Amino acid sequence: MLVEAKTLSKTYKIGWFKKRLVRAIEQADISVNKGETVGVVGESGSGKSTLGLLLTGLLKPDGGQIFFNGEDIASLKAGQRAAYRRQAQIIFQHPETAFNPKWKLIRSLAEPYYLHKIPFSEESLFRRLAEVGLYVEHLARYPFQLSGGELQRAAIARVMVLEPEFIVLDEPTSMLDAITQAQIIGLLQEIQKEKGVAYLFISHDLDLAGVFCQRVYRLKEGKLQLT
Ligand SMILES: Nc1ncnc2c1ncn2[C@@H]1O[C@H](COP(=O)(O)OP(=O)(O)O)[C@@H](O)[C@H]1O
Numbered sequence: 001m002l003v004e005a006k007t008l009s010k011t012y013k014i015g016w017f018k019k020r021l022v023r024a025i026e027q028a029d030i031s032v033n034k035g036e037t038v039g040v041v042g043e044s045g046s047g048k049s050t051l052g053l054l055l056t057g058l059l060k061p062d063g064g065q066i067f068f069n070g071e072d073i074a075s076l077k078a079g080q081r082a083a084y085r086r087q088a089q090i091i092f093q094h095p096e097t098a099f100n101p102k103w104k105l106i107r108s109l110a111e112p113y114y115l116h117k118i119p120f121s122e123e124s125l126f127r128r129l130a131e132v133g134l135y136v137e138h139l140a141r142y143p144f145q146l147s148g149g150e151l152q153r154a155a156i157a158r159v160m161v162l163e164p165e166f167i168v169l170d171e172p173t174s175m176l177d178a179i180t181q182a183q184i185i186g187l188l189q190e191i192q193k194e195k196g197v198a199y200l201f202i203s204h205d206l207d208l209a210g211v212f213c214q215r216v217y218r219l220k221e222g223k224l225q226l227t
């Protein structure tokens, strides 16, 4: 088992005067095996993004446990924690928000090398570009000079620099037209075949999840159920 969450809960407290509680995730159990694609489908506001943030360690649960490669992520030592932060990645719905608008693509794609102390070389970067179907000429462009599909490819390339074992795909194609969506799904499948990475595919589209995923959970009002 690569990722396993047990009785996971997350409640947001909102409001300043009258505190209101939003139970985003309630007692959720979910597991993802190595190299597997697992779907999570639910309506807007059902807690999907919250679940993705919890499983990648970007948000702390207020109940339950998350195990990554059998280790409880709440009790990882500093070195193990850094490894987990590298191995568990997330790709968001809006690729344009994932990039600094003032940076040319080369800078955004070089950043993870420095952040995670991965030896940088042009060959390595060009290889990552080629893997996602982008070209060297894209590197000199600003995010606004790239299409939505190209930006999502760039977001995938940036994550693949880290050679993750697990990627949460939070509605990665819902802002794209049908043809581009199919291309990105095809690319993700190709990458998985080559690298053996596991995906948690978050979507509001049950049909798409059914085609792409080996198992699909349904998320309804914070509760998870295997379909
Ligand atoms: N940072 C936050 N603060 C307060 N409430 C939030 C926050 N993020 C999400 N929520 C609320 O939690 C619920 C689940 O949100 P979210 O996980 O984004 O769902 P989804 O991705 O399925 O649309 C929603 O009611 C949303 O308004």
Ligand SMILES: [Mg+2]
Binding pocket: 048, 049, 050, 170
């Ligand atoms: Mg969401």
